[in-house]
Amino acid sequence: MPVKTADGKTLVTLIPGDGIGPECVESARRIIDAAGVKIEWEVRHAGESVFKQGVPSGVPQDTIESIRKTRLVLKGPLGTPVGYGEKSANVTLRKLFETFANIRPVRELPGVKTPYSGRGIDLVVVRENVEDLYAGIEHMQSPGVAQCLKLISRKGCEKIVRLAFEFARSEGRKSVACATKSNIMKLTEGMLKRTFEEVAKEYPDIQSWHVIIDNCCHQLVKKPEQFDVIVTTNMNGDIMSDLTSALVGGLGFAPSANLGNEVAIFEAVHGSAPKYAGKNVINPTAVIGSAIMMLRYMGEFDAAAAVEHALIVTMESGQHPTGDIVGYDNPKATTTTAFTDAIIANLGKKTANYAVRSHKPIKMPELPSDPVSVRPKQRRVLGADIFVETHLLPAELGPKLEALAEGNALKLKMISNRGTQVYPAKGAITDCVDQYRCRFVLREAAGELAEASLMDLLNKVAGSFRWMHVEKLQEFDGQPGYTKAQGED
Numbered sequence: 001m002p003v004k005t006a007d008g009k010t011l012v013t014l015i016p017g018d019g020i021g022p023e024c025v026e027s028a029r030r031i032i033d034a035a036g037v038k039i040e041w042e043v044r045h046a047g048e049s050v051f052k053q054g055v056p057s058g059v060p061q062d063t064i065e066s067i068r069k070t071r072l073v074l075k076g077p078l079g080t081p082v083g084y085g086e087k088s089a090n091v092t093l094r095k096l097f098e099t100f101a102n103i104r105p106v107r108e109l110p111g112v113k114t115p116y117s118g119r120g121i122d123l124v125v126v127r128e129n130v131e132d133l134y135a136g137i138e139h140m141q142s143p144g145v146a147q148c149l150k151l152i153s154r155k156g157c158e159k160i161v162r163l164a165f166e167f168a169r170s171e172g173r174k175s176v177a178c179a180t181k182s183n184i185m186k187l188t189e190g191m192l193k194r195t196f197e198e199v200a201k202e203y204p205d206i207q208s209w210h211v212i213i214d215n216c217c218h219q220l221v222k223k224p225e226q227f228d229v230i231v232t233t234n235m236n237g238d239i240m241s242d243l244t245s246a247l248v249g250g251l252g253f254a255p256s257a258n259l260g261n262e263v264a265i266f267e268a269v270h271g272s273a274p275k276y277a278g279k280n281v282i283n284p285t286a287v288i289g290s291a292i293m294m295l296r297y298m299g300e301f302d303a304a305a306a307v308e309h310a311l312i313v314t315m316e317s318g319q320h321p322t323g324d325i326v327g328y329d330n331p332k333a334t335t336t337t338a339f340t341d342a343i344i345a346n347l348g349k350k351t352a353n354y355a356v357r358s359h360k361p362i363k364m365p366e367l368p369s370d371p372v373s374v375r376p377k378q379r380r381v382l383g384a385d386i387f388v389e390t391h392l393l394p395a396e397l398g399p400k401l402e403a404l405a406e407g408n409a410l411k412l413k414m415i416s417n418r419g420t421q422v423y424p425a426k427g428a429i430t431d432c433v434d435q436y437r438c439r440f441v442l443r444e445a446a447g448e449l450a451e452a453s454l455m456d457l458l459n460k461v462a463g464s465f466r467w468m469h470v471e472k473l474q475e476f477d478g479q480p481g482y483t484k485a486q487g488e489d
Contacts, residue, residue, distance in 0.1 A: 001071070002070075002071065002072050002297070002298050002299075003069065003070055003071055003072070005040050008038055009038040009039055009040040010037075010038065010039050010040070010072070010298055011039075011040050011042065011069065011070040011071075011072065012039050012040070012041055012042070012070055012072045012073070012074055012294075013042050013044050013063070013066045013067050013070045013072065013073045013074075013075075014029065014041045014042065014043050014044070014073075014074055014075070015043075015044055015045060015046050015047075015063065015073060015074070015075035015076065015078075016043070016045070016075075016076050017046075017047055017075055017076025017077045017078050017079075017272060018047045018048040018049065018076070018077065018078055018079035018272040018274070019048075019077065019079060019271070019272030019273050019274040019276070019277045020076070020077070020272060020273045020274075020276050020277050020282040021047075021075075021076025021077045021078070021272055022076060023277070023278070023280065023282055023284065023336050024076050024077075024268065024282060024283075024284040024286070024287040024288075024336075025074065025075070025076040025287055027284035027287065027288060027336060027337075027339070027340040028074065028284065028287045028288050028290070028291040029041065029074075029291075030340055030344065031288060031291070031307055031310075031340060031343055031344055031347075032291055032295070032303075032307070034344040034347060035295075035303045035306055035307050035347055036303065037295060037298075037300055037303045042066045042069075042070060044060075044062060044063040044066045044067075045060065045063060046058055046059045046060070046063050046075070046078055046089045046093065047077075047078030047079050047080070047089045047090075047272075048078065048079035048080065048272070050063075050089070051080065051089070057087065057089065057092050058078065058080065058087075058088075058089030058092060059089055059092050059093060059096070064096065067093075067097060067263060071262060071263045071264070072263070072264055072294070072297075072298070073093070073263070073264070073265040073266065073267075074266050074267070074287075074290065074291060074294055075093075075265060075266070075267045076267070076268070076272075076287060077090075077267070077268060077270055077271050077272040077273075078090050078272065079271075079272040079274070087136065090267075091134065091136075093258075093265060094129055094130060094258050094265065095130050097260055097262065097263035097265070098130065098260045098261070098262065098263070099129055099130070099258035099259055099260040099263055099264065099265050100128065100129050100130050100156065100159050100160060100163075100259070100260055101126060101127070101128070101129055101159070101160055101163045101257075101258070101259045101260070102125075102126070102127040102128075102129040102237065102241075102256060102257070102258050102259075103124060103125075103126055103127075103167060103256060103257040103258075103259065103293070104124065104125040104126075104127065104237075104241040104244065104245070104254060104255075104256045104269065105123070105124045105255065105289075105293075106121060106122075106123055106124075106125075106241075106244045106245050106247060106248045106253075106254060107121060107122045107123075107248060108120060108121045108122065108248050109248060109249060109253060109285075109312070109315060110312060110315045110316045110351075110353070110354065111315045111316065111318065111320050111325065112248065112249040112253065112315070112320075112325060113325075114246075114247065114248060114249055116224060116247050116248070119224065119225050120225050121224050121225055121247055121248055122225075122228075123224065123227040123228055123229070123230065123244065124167065124171075124173070124228070124229045124230070125230050125232070125237055125240055125241040125244055126160065126163060126164040126167060126229060126230065126231045126232075126237075127160075127231075127232055127233075127234060127236075127237025127238065127240075127241060128156055128157070128159075128160040128192075128232070128233050128234045128237065129160075129234060129258060130156070130234070131151050131152055131153060131156045131233075131234055132150055132151065132152060132188075132233045132234035132235050133148050133149075133150050133234065133235045134234045134235060134238075135149065135151045137149040137151065139468070139469075141387065141389065141435045141468045142389040142433075142434045142435050142466075142468075144433060144434060145389075145433050145434065145435040150185070150188050151188075152187075152188040152189070152191050152192065152233065153191075153373070154191060154195060154373045154374050155367055155373040157191050157192045157195035157196075158195050158199060158365070158367060158373070159365050159367060160192075160231060161178070161192070161195055161196050161199045161200075161231060162199055162365035163259065163362075163364065163365055164176050164229055164231035165199065165200070165202075165203045165206055166362055166363045166364070166365065167229065167362055168203075168206050168228065168229045169203075169205075169206070169360070169363075170359055170360045170361065170362045170363075171357050171359060172357065172358065173206075173228045173229055174206065174207055174228055175206060175207035175208065175209075175227075175228040175229065176200070176203075176206055176207070176208050176228070176229045176230075176231060177208070177209055177210070177211050177216070177227060177228075177229070177230045177231070178192065178193060178196040178197075178208070178209070178210045178211070178230075178231050178232070179210075179211050179212070179213045179216040179230055179231070179232040179236060179240070180192050180193045180210065180212070180213055180232065180233065180236070181212065181213050181214070181236065182210075182212075183212055186483060187481070187482075187483060188233075189233060192231075192232075192233055193210055196208070196210065196231065197210070213232065213236045213240070216230065216232075216240065217240060217243060220240070220243060220244060220247070221243075221247075224244070224247050241254070241256075241269070242254075242269075245269070249325075251268070251269055251270035251271075251286065252270060252283035252285055252286055253283075253285050253286060253289070254268065254269050254270065254286050254289075255268060255269075255286050255287070255288075255289030255290040255292070255293055256268070256269050256290060256293075257290065257293045257294070257297065259297075259362070259364070261364050261365075261366065264294070264297050266290040266291065266293055266294040266297070267287070267290055268286030268287045268289075268290055269286065270286055280335045280336050280337055281333065281335060281336065282336050283336075283339075284336055284339065284340065285311070288307070288311060288343070289311075291307070292304050292307050292308050292311075295307065296359050297362070299361065301359055304359070305356050306347055306348065307343070307347070308356050309346075309349060309350045309351055309356055310343045310344070310346040310347045310348075310349060311343055312351040312354045312356075313346045313349045313350070313351050314339065314342045314343045314346050316351060316353065316354075317342075317346075319334045319338070319339060319342045320332075320333070320334055374476075376476040376477045377477055378476070378477050378478065379474060379475065379476050379477075380448045380449075380474070380475050381448060381449040381472045381473065381474055381475075382441060382442050382445075382447075382448070382449060382473050382474075382475055383410060383413070383439065383440050383441035383442060383449060383472075383473035384410070384439075384440050384449070384454055384457075384470055384471065384472050384473055385437050385438065385439050385440075385470065385471040385473065385482075386437075386438045386440065386457075386458065386461055386467055386470050387435065387436065387437055387438070387467060387468045387469050387470070387471075388435075388436050388438055388461065388465040388466060388467045388468070389434050389435055389436075389465070389466040389467070389468065390434060390436065390465050390466070391434055393432065394415055394417070394422040394423040394425070394432065394436075395423070395425070397415060397423065397436060397438075398412065398415055398423035398424065400464065401415070401438055401461070404457070404460045404461055404463075404464065405440060405457060405460075408453055408456060408457045408460075409442055409443060409444070409447070409449070409450065409453040410440040410441065410442060410443070410449070410453055410454070410457050411440060411441060411442075411443050412438065412439070412440055413439045413440065413441045413488075414439050414485060414488050415436050415437065415438050415439070416436070416437045416439070416485035416486075416488070417430055417432045417433060417435070417436055417437075418430075418432075418433065418435075419485055419486055420485060420486040420487060421485040421486065421487035421488045422436075426487045428486075428487055435468070437485070438461075439473070439485075439488075440457065441473065449472070454470070454472075458470065
């Protein structure tokens, strides 16, 4: 929760960011200060300028120390230039402080004309923020085949699902939809679906349903007003939340919050747009909206409502936020500073045409710190997938592996290539690459795989082939903890 100084001010780490970031952040800071909120800003830096100083993460230690102290951040967009650093500084900040939930509200705004104007769009995407493919665990399996691990945990699913329901309650929303690709990824995406269905029972006051992610995107374009809160996995949410922002005018109107149990980071989701930097033409609405979300997180509900009313009144008056609406070369475009001045001048005024939601504090989910979140009553290992690199075709590879397994407790069951069984042949037409999954199972179906048998087989395989990694085939409480290949019996 927010940290207070001795004189009652809330400590906030302020990261101006790169490109247009400083202008947007300064706009939000001026408005918050004008609203009378007592904040002590600690200005720190991250992103492109830090990468160029030789800091590989893009996040210097003094910024990390400030966030550890304040536990609250308002930041502008950060650039990741080619040739400096490896990971995105934005992602690094989220993961360093376990801000597991990304909240992206989108709502129709006055004067922002889109094909959906008048439809009453008012929805929120709640996205898991630290797992999934964005864990960033990648390996080259062979010179021509890359792999990215999609990691989904039961604990991560429960935290994001509970947060989605609690956020819905905090804003008086009526429904939560869970969007997954569990029809294809039954273990990873399926874990979110199953967790959602379990947790939803504890929120009988909120309507809940599941929707396949591609149908969800289809429905968002077809009938977006049917959605209230959507909870989803990291990569799905990243893509879908950009889609939803386009429904109401684009990223310039898309605020976001990154929430964790210890730290909260509020930021716009748009980029740093360096070609517009310093020209006083950029739209600060997304950062202003993020600041409004921050005020509510701080418990400053009256100030948040006052700023939101002032923003809407300004837009209703025809003062549109710069070139996003009328074009950057249009003389009617309001400058960044003029738009900010107008919002400040409108503090205390209220809109009659736009309902500013009443809010309650969000109850953050509190789960045990124990890394183990699922404890099966029974478990066993009944085989292993050994991934090998070879130029051989399946008809040649299969007999060689069968011969290597002779005398071992494991036998070759099948070989797949990019998820399709290619040995024993099933008649599939597969354009093979040089990475194969070779599935070995126990000859005696009722047994338990001994480590010695697996190591013996692996040593024999290594004598003839390059191998990349091994995955044990596990069973938990009688249910397989692995999926079959396409075509596998």
